[in-house]
Amino acid sequence: MARDRGSVSIEVAVLAPAFIGLMVLAGVAGRTAVADEAVESAAHDAARAASIARDARTGRTAATDAARRQLDWSGLRCTAPPALTFRGSVGDAGTSFAAAYRSAPGVPATVTVAVTCTVSFDDLRAPGLPGVPGGKTVSASFTSPLDTYRSRR
Numbered sequence: 001m002a003r004d005r006g007s008v009s010i011e012v013a014v015l016a017p018a019f020i021g022l023m024v025l026a027g028v029a030g031r032t033a034v035a036d037e038a039v040e041s042a043a044h045d046a047a048r049a050a051s052i053a054r055d056a057r058t059g060r061t062a063a064t065d066a067a068r069r070q071l072d073w074s075g076l077r078c079t080a081p082p083a084l085t086f087r088g089s090v091g092d093a094g095t096s097f098a099a100a101y102r103s104a105p106g107v108p109a110t111v112t113v114a115v116t117c118t119v120s121f122d123d124l125r126a127p128g129l130p131g132v133p134g135g136k137t138v139s140a141s142f143t144s145p146l147d148t149y150r151s152r153r
Contacts, residue, residue: 032119034076036140038075039139040142042070042140043140043141045067045069046070046084047141049062054101056098056101056102060086067082067115068081077119089109089143090109091108106149108145109146112141112143114140118135
């Protein structure tokens with residue numbers, strides 16, 4: 001039994017880094033899942049807010065505000081302000097965001113808003129634990145139809 005003395009200390013020293021690594025991995029995976037959901041919701045809200053507007057300038061402003069509100073509400077902190085990309089379509093043809101608003105009433109048109117955010121993992125880094133990424137870029141897009149029979153500018 002004297003030979004077993006100190007074996008618990010060795011086991012803890014060997015298993016502790018693996019356990020810490022597993023916890024960091026769980027944190028990265030959890031934060032990525034939350035970020036995916038938050039960015040998806042922000043893209044949905046932004047496209048919907050843009051589709052309600054009557055002109056492209058108001059649509060861009062409404063979309064940007066809606067995306068930021070949704071990301072703030074979810075608590076997601078991007079390393080920089082989220083990037084929004086705007087596209088449109090008239091009929092089945094892709095076009096610019098502004099051209100979708102200029103389409104004639106009665107012609108189906110849609111607006112698409114893509115939201116991109118880089119989520120930081122800096123607070124999950126453990127000293128001496130290699131391999132933790134600095135961040136992950138998450139993006140999502142959503143398309144919303146403009147009212148076909150409403151006048152547009």
